[in-house]
Amino acid sequence: MHVAEVIILGKKELWFQMRTTDGMNWMELTFVSLSNGSGQVAKRLEKFKTTIFTQMSSLAIKHGAINLGQGFPNFDGPDFVKEAAIQAIRDGNNQYARGYGIPTFNSAIAERFKKDSGLVVDPETEVTVTSGCTEAIAATILGLINPGDEVILFAPFYDSYEATLSMAGANVKSVTLCPPDFSVPVDELKSVFSKKTRAIMINTPHNPTGKMFTREELELIATLCIENDALAFTDEVYDKLAFEVDHISIASLPGMYDRTVTMNSLGKTFSLTGWKIGWAIAPAHLTWGVRQAHAFLTFATSTPMQWAASVALRAPDTYYEELKKDYLAKKLILVDGLKSVGFFVYPSSGTYFVVVDHTPFGFENDIEFCEYLIQEVGVVAIPTSVFYLNPEEGKNLVRFTFSKDEATLRAAVERMKLKLKRR
Known part of the structure; x- marks a missing residue:
């Protein structure tokens, strides 16, 4: 049995579901209201409640909606990586890994980073393997930020940034x-x-907007970091989904490597989000703080998956070329479809997300629109207001993902064409 908590517009509800024997579908059993209140949650986390991704995915299941909200593929990763994981398990690589990563994977990360950025890093002292990029973010913030330190975010931002900074x-x-x-x-x-x-958090390519930070923008940030002796924490999980311009790691700019933590993961590039394999690259004096926190968050990351990830990161360039080509085709389907429905679609140069203005349809805010879209149209999008310190700034915007197969994208567009009307 699965229990999912849903909090929409301040209303707290609990509903129960049972997985069917095929292990894939859900059947709703009952739906009950809970009393409002914060319960026993620590005050620093009270405002965050259930993540917007859990909320929207739960509603998608309840209403049988097509989920273009949460950014995970509905197709599987490449066979050569999965076979490497199976072989690693058969070879007996099933006990705790070294805390900061198995040597072959640390080396593969360093090799890829050199190829992508031109930087040579020491895999033993400057690379830390984590349980997904979200843990890399948490270990970086908790290991390097003190209470009261000022940290700059660009809004809209991935929701874990603010939550983890609050914990710190x-x-x-x-x-x-x-x-x-x-x-x-x-x-x-x-x-x-x-x-x-103390630090600035950068995400490029940027979730949720699809923006690519330009070299001029990164050089400005670098200058400000150097002038104010600040650190840069950079989330680059979509670096291989840069469609129009080349991705630039701020660590590669003059004077920045010694003050930068570069974070990445396997999941987005290889459609293996459930493996939760990530890493952080930083000079030794910053890596020390990252590893201190990492040791008491997860200590170590899945051993056989690290062996498989080593194979993945050494994939030929043709893999990344085909990946980008495939996603560009998916992007075209969704963008053209959203425009035909009546949305104003903003440019997306990277990631697998598109942000649109929903106001042509007459709803007061993004949450109201997304609830209607799920319940009446049968499609899920993510309201972006949750990605701002001031939710009013994002109330006109919603985010769709095109990390789905083409049939799913076309089906979602057809539902919107049929049922979504200007008001």
Whole structure:
């Protein structure tokens, strides 16, 4: 039996589901209301409640909606990687891995980073394997941020950034990226930076907007970090899904490697999100803090999956070329479909997300629109207001993903064409 908690617009509900014998489908058994209240949650986490991804995926199941919300593929990863995992299990690689990663995987990460960024890193002292990039983010923040430290985020932001910074007791400053191009507001960023700034969090390609930070923007951030002796934490999980311009790691800019933690993962590039294999690359003096936190979060990451990930990262360039070609085709289906339905679709240069303006359909905010889209149209999108310190800034925007097979994307578009009307 599966229990899912749903919190929408401040209402708290609990509903129960039972998995059928085929292990794939869900059957709803009952649906009951719970009393409002924060329960026993620590105060620093009270505001976060259930993640928006859990909420929307649960509603998708309840209403039989096509899930274009949560960013995971509905197709499997490549056979050569899965076979490597099976072989690793058969070879007996099933006990605890070394805390910061098995040597062959650390080396594979360092090799890929050199190929992508031109930087040579020591796999033994500058690479830490984590349980997904989300854990790399947590270990970095908890290992390097002290209570009261100021940390800058670009809004909209992946929700774990703010939650983990809250756990660390950080003072969060936000700089908003605005449509249509979501470019960095130069003067605002300069005004937020100060000698109190401990770090800035960067995500490029950017979730949820699909923005690629330009070299000029990264050089500005680098200059501000150096002038104010600040660190840069950079989430680059979509680096192989850069469609229009080359991805740039800020660590590769002059003066930045010694103050940067670069985080990445296997899941998005190889359609294996359930494996939760990630890593953090940083100079030894920063790696020490990351590893101290990592040791008491997960200690070690799945051993056979690390062996398989070593094979994955050594894939030929043709794999990444085909990956990008495949996603570009999916993107075209979704973008053209959303435009034909009546959305204003903002440009997406990377990731597998597209942000749209939902206001042509007459709803007051993104949450109200997404609830209607699920319940009446049968399609799931993610309301972006949850990715801002000030939710009002994102109330006109929703995010769709094209990390689904083409038939699913076409079916979702047809549902919207049939049922979604301007009001």
